[in-house]
Amino acid sequence: MGANSFMITFPQFFGRGCSKEAGEKLAAMGCKKVLVMHGKGVEAAGLPALIVQAIERAGLEVAENNKVESDPSDRIIKKIAAFGKDAEVDSIVAIGGGSCMDAAKCVKLLLDNGEPLETFYDISHPQRTAIPLITIPTTSGSGSEASKGAVVTDTVNGIKRVIIGAGTTPAMALIDPELTLGAPPKVTAACAFDVLAHAIDAITSKMTCRITQVVSYEAIRLMERSYKQAVEHGDDINAREDMQLASNLGGYGIGNAKCSMSHAFAHALGALYHVPHGVCCAIFTPASLEYVSDTCPEQIRAIAELLHAAYDAEDSTREIARKTGEQIRRMYRAVGIDDITAYIPDEEEAIKRLTPVAEKDIMALFSPRPIDDESCEWVIRRTYELARS
Ligand SMILES: NC(=O)c1ccc[n+]([C@@H]2O[C@H](COP(=O)([O-])OP(=O)(O)OC[C@H]3O[C@@H](n4cnc5c(N)ncnc54)[C@H](O)[C@@H]3O)[C@@H](O)[C@H]2O)c1
Ligand SMILES: [Fe+2]
Known part of the structure; x- marks a missing residue:
């Protein structure tokens, strides 16, 4: 057997307060309108508001969606992707735990490829990548901010699936420990x-x-x-x-x-x-x-x-x-x-x-x-x- 390799696919920024840099980073990539995704728990903790303000200060328009659920299902991912498509976003910011970051990877995949989510259960199916996704973790667990894979609940078969490829790969991660201070x-x-x-x-x-x-x-x-x-x-x-x-x-x-x-x-x-x-x-x-x-x-x-x-x-x-x-x-x-x-x-x-x-x-x-x-x-x-x- 040959040697296995190690790589870090995209930039990781680590530091207290760095989540507020999301707007500048997106502006530098030429983005104009961003889908900010999160769930209700993170919203109740007041985390998205400060990041959204910072994004708006950087001159971007924000379409905010708070419908992410734990262990994201195929159904919720499709709904948020439809929301993002209607809003004509050109980028995504995910603020949450593994559930939110994984959902955002799949939303990106759907916006980039326009094919049904189920197509990508076959991980050899080709994936295009287009719009940038910034992952911002608010829990310390999944490490999803750093990886290309997304775990999805397939509600038809009642199992968890992993989707992975160019379409689910974030552009960068902003890892801000301050966001986890209120995690229960x-x-x-x-x-x-x-x-x-x-x-x-x-x-x-x-x-x-x-x-x-x-x-x-x-x-x-x-x-x-x-x-x-x-x-x-x-x-x-x-x-x-x-x-x-x-x-x-x-x-x-x-x-x-x-x-x-x-x-x-x-x-x-x-x-x-x-x-x-x-x-x-x-x-x-x-x-x-x-x-x-x-x-x-x-x-x-x-x-x-x-x-x-x-x-x-x-x-x-x-x-x-x-x-x-x-x-x-x-x-x-x-x-x-x-x-x-x-x-x-x-x-x-x-x-x-x-x-x-x-x-x-x-x-x-x-x-x-x-x-x-x-x-x-x-x-x-x-x-x-x-x-x-
Ligand atoms: N992609 C990967 O590589 C990978 C790896 C491991 C796990 N996962 C997936 O990640 C999911 C689990 O992620 P998780 O453990 O981060 O949990 P989670 O994202 O489901 O969040 C758990 C709960 O904590 C709340 N929450 C999160 N951050 C908070 C904060 N700072 N303050 C207050 N409330 C907060 C959320 O609203 C939610 O109710 C599972 O679906 C799992 O399959 C993915
Ligand atoms: Fe895990």
Whole structure:
């Protein structure tokens, strides 16, 4: 197998207050009318107003749409794209979490290509790119600001899809930690474990490389250092800055190596039971890590050390992974994230329903061990065993 590569596809600006530069950046690209997309939660937190004012000060017209929902569906994306088309916008700014940034990537795709969204479920279908999209994250989780991919809820088939290509690629990201200061503790907690899952999935993915691993280790270090403080003291800008950086680095990790095992299960749980994405990630990271551990012993030790999992020098890789998984569970329980039993009390139901969806998830392609009936049963049973421990 040849070496896997690492690249950052578009500029990333990081700093307190940098979201207010969106207008100048768009004006420099010759844009005149921008679709500003966000959801009601971010609106209630007062975040879009200041950015819209700054865009207008830079001389652009704004068409604002506040209809973004969590885990954006095909239906809402089509509606916002129709709104953008009617308004004749020549650019997009997305202010929100992964849901908003992913929805905006798909809206851009539809405006650029004029073909049905479903066409692009086939990721080999050619995509044109035309109008610039600026991503502005308000959570520290998805890292979507940094990557080309978008996760969409396909309401026809009841599954999550990933769309990726030139049409979903942002022009730039403005990462402003101040925007996350008001994110609610529950959102902050869930998002932190999305970051951790991205880093671990990217490190263990078939597509990983040394650069991806270095970047992802740093994401884990920052996450471990500050996730609890960010949840418990949301106004601590230093903790928030650590988490924004960790999330952004996580985005490079999966932008290059893709997600792998934990996300195949997380997508299945999220699509079938409507559990927040980061919670799904927290629940499935421990057993997934353990299941793939023999494929990457050196990396498992590094992850264990970064998470301060107590293990003995003579422990096998599998044993270290098991202890690391238990440590991850302690970490998510410490910030109020429930185990799988809170969402699917019946273990047999979980195996029956999650298995076919996880097996078909696109992230299964990048898992270092096959996602099949046997592995699904093992990971799901182990996840219940941990929950009962
Ligand atoms: N594209 C990718 O690479 C990628 C990676 C991981 C996850 N995802 C997707 O991202 C979505 C999850 O994103 P998320 O975890 O960021 O959650 P989210 O975008 O769904 O937001 C969660 C909630 O927090 C609110 N919120 C966000 N920022 C806030 C703030 N600063 N103040 C107050 N409220 C705020 C939102 O209104 C929403 O109700 C899922 O659909 C997931 O599949 C995409
Ligand atoms: Fe994720």
